[in-house]
Amino acid sequence: MGVAVMKLRNPPVNSLSLECLTEFTISLEKLENDKSIRGVILTSECPGIFSAGLDLLEMYGRNPAHYAEYWKNVQELWLRLYTSNMILVSAINGASPAGGCLLALCCDYRVMADNPKYTIGLNESLLGIVAPFWFKDMYVNTIGHREAERALQLGTLFSPAEALKVGVVDEVVPEDQVHSKARSVMTKWLAIPDHSRQLTKNMMRKATADNLIKQREADIQNFTSFISKDSIQKSLHMYLEKLKQKKG
Numbered sequence: 001m002g003v004a005v006m007k008l009r010n011p012p013v014n015s016l017s018l019e020c021l022t023e024f025t026i027s028l029e030k031l032e033n034d035k036s037i038r039g040v041i042l043t044s045e046c047p048g049i050f051s052a053g054l055d056l057l058e059m060y061g062r063n064p065a066h067y068a069e070y071w072k073n074v075q076e077l078w079l080r081l082y083t084s085n086m087i088l089v090s091a092i093n094g095a096s097p098a099g100g101c102l103l104a105l106c107c108d109y110r111v112m113a114d115n116p117k118y119t120i121g122l123n124e125s126l127l128g129i130v131a132p133f134w135f136k137d138m139y140v141n142t143i144g145h146r147e148a149e150r151a152l153q154l155g156t157l158f159s160p161a162e163a164l165k166v167g168v169v170d171e172v173v174p175e176d177q178v179h180s181k182a183r184s185v186m187t188k189w190l191a192i193p194d195h196s197r198q199l200t201k202n203m204m205r206k207a208t209a210d211n212l213i214k215q216r217e218a219d220i221q222n223f224t225s226f227i228s229k230d231s232i233q234k235s236l237h238m239y240l241e242k243l244k245q246k247k248g
């Protein structure tokens with residue numbers, strides 16, 4: 001039916017390393033150029049984890065040129081996903097913090113597994129970092145200003161039930177039905193003529209994407225100088241240590 005399934009696979013936690021981001025962007029571009037493909041279901045092959053978000057090791061202990069390169073690729077993936085002409089449905093079958101949530105928010109519809117161990121949200125503030133304006137814009141577009149304001153400041157990671165209530169996801173289903181539900185949602189969206197759906201999507205999303213496009217360079221510089229700060233590197237160090245301790 002002209003639908004591709006993209007499965008994220010970057011063990012152990014599907015973090016978006018520079019390599020992973022680049023491959024993702026290339027795969028997406030190929031699908032976008034393949035006229036037989038009208039929709040993509042985005043899911044994960046890592047058990048219990050949709051994506052741990054941006055790779056912290058790409059943002060910690062590196063040099064400014066690396067941060068700039070990394071950020072350019074994060075922007076690129078976001079722009080392609082958010083403005084894709086294809087129908088994107090996410091089958092969220094695991095934890096989806098920060099950049100993981102970002103991937104899901106780019107989709108046209110989000111189905112999440114009903115497992116209270118899985119959480120989703122833009123939790124950047126918990127790490128001592130700040131979600132950039134375009135993460136924020138997309139959050140506001142999805143859940144509204146007040147909910148986004150609160151969730152961003154608190155770095156809230158929502159359970160599936162809470163995520164559904166706030167509108168971070170559109171549907172919560174038993175874990176073993178996430179993929180079948182994503183497929184049935186896709187069938188419904190495929191019934192809409194592509195040209196009218198695409199123009200409508202573009203009308204809804206263009207201003208948000210353009211907001212980044214017009215200041216990409218400044219945003220890269222902003223990120224690079226922010227992430228290079230000693231205080232921010234220290235916060236990331238502490239967060240990474242916390243992740244290690246949790247493991248031990």
Ligand SMILES: CCC/C=C/C(=O)SCCNC(=O)CCNC(=O)[C@H](O)C(C)(C)COP(=O)([O-])OP(=O)([O-])OC[C@H]1O[C@@H](n2cnc3c(N)ncnc32)[C@H](O)[C@@H]1OP(=O)([O-])[O-]
Pocket residue numbers: 012013015049051052053054055056057095097098099100123124127129130131132240243244246247
């Ligand atoms: C301005 C910038 C905007 C930023 C946006 C972002 O997305 S910021 C990102 C915000 N993201 C988050 O806040 C999510 C942080 N991660 C988590 O909360 C959990 O890892 C989990 C719930 C995803 C999986 O739990 P689990 O019990 O199944 O797994 P586990 O916890 O035992 O980890 C296994 C190994 O993976 C490692 N590692 C983990 N994440 C990352 C990462 N993003 N990157 C790199 N590495 C990561 C972890 O250190 C450990 O390494 P070790 O010790 O083996 O060398």
